[in-house]
Amino acid sequence: MYEKQYRLELSAPPAVLPLAGNVLAALLALRDAVRHGARPMDAEYNAAWAKLYEARTALLGAMRSSLQR
Known part of the structure; x- marks a missing residue:
């Protein structure tokens, strides 16, 4: 990573x-x-997953934009 x-x-x-x-x-x-015990149906897990998804989506958009120049 x-x-x-x-x-x-x-x-x-x-x-x-x-x-x-x-x-x-x-x-x-x-x-x-x-690590602290959150599982896929827990609110804590889902919130962390949503933040990761949003961050990844923003990164991919910026990377695509930079390649189109």
């Missing part, structure tokens, strides 16, 4: 980098929720 972020930081435009950080933070938050 950290290796992929590092590779992205080396090649992505600066506008994409904070969004990649958001995805990593959201993924770690989901991991932590699961």
